[in-house]
Structures are given as structure tokens and as C-alpha cells.
Amino acid sequence: MEPIGTDRRKVANIANGTFEPFLAADGTPDGEVLQVNGGKRGHGFHIYRMAAGQTTVAHTHDGDEEFFLIDGDLTDHDGYEYKAGDIICLSSGTTHNSYSKNGCTLVVYVPESNGA
Numbered sequence: 804m805e806p807i808g809t810d811r812r813k814v815a816n817i818a819n820g821t822f823e824p825f826l827a828a829d830g831t832p833d834g835e836v837l838q839v840n841g842g843k844r845g846h847g848f849h850i851y852r853m854a855a856g857q858t859t860v861a862h863t864h865d866g867d868e869e870f871f872l873i874d875g876d877l878t879d880h881d882g883y884e885y886k887a888g889d890i891i892c893l894s895s896g897t898t899h900n901s902y903s904k905n906g907c908t909l910v911v912y913v914p915e916s917n918g919a
Contacts, residue, residue, distance in 0.1 A: 813839035817850050817908065825851070827860035834859060846915040853877070853903040861900040866914035868893045875907025 815837055822835035825845045838849035869892045877885040880900050885891060
């Protein structure tokens with residue numbers, strides 16, 4: 804096997820990587836994203852970070868939204884509280900928004916689609 808070329812491997816680290824602002828469809832700031840796949844920001848596989856006191860914009864996904872809560876706290880609009888270590892799948896078509904009292908970091912997979 805040949806070594807993997809730098810044009811074929813992309814690496815970022817959550818400790819010192821550059822998080823980019825994630826914007827809702829209307830342009831409202833909606834957290835920060837660290838991703839290396841070069842796709843649409845906030846889609847595919849990425850790290851998502853919310854600041855303390857932040858509430859996300861309500862949104863509906865065209866595909867399943869899967870995420871793992873690395874650290875912090877996260878509460879959905881219906882009062883469901885996720886805790887660090889939880890792995891979650893919200894089915895396609897689910898509409899929600901989330902709040903983080905103390906901030907949080909998530910690993911997220913959202914299929915790239917026309918929606919957000």
C-alpha cells in the first residue's frame with residue numbers, strides 16, 4: 804500500500820481546530836461547527852458546539868439526525884434532557900430546537916440534503 808497523500812487526508816482537532824459559525828437558513832447565528840469533509844457546513848459528519856445559554860433555531864431535518872453528546876448539557880424543546888455520553892437519533896421529519904444552560908459539544912451526522 805502507498806501512503807495516504809495530504810490531498811486525501813483531512814484532520815482537525817477539537818482542542819485547537821477552527822470552529823466556523825453555523826448559520827440557520829435565515830442567517831441567524833446558530834452555534835459553531837468544526838468539519839473536515841468540505842461539504843455544506845453543518846451537514847455530514849461534524850463537531851457542533853453551543854455556548855452557555857444558547858438556544859438553537861427550530862428546524863426540521865430531511866433525514867435522520869444522529870448525535871453524540873461529548874460534554875455539557877442539552878435540553879430539547881419538549882423538556883427532554885440529554886446527558887454527556889448519550890447517543891441520539893431523531894427521525895427524519897422531526898422538528899425541534901435545543902437549549903444548553905452551560906454549553907455543550909456534540910459529534911453530529913446529518914445527511915446532506917436540501918433542508919437543514
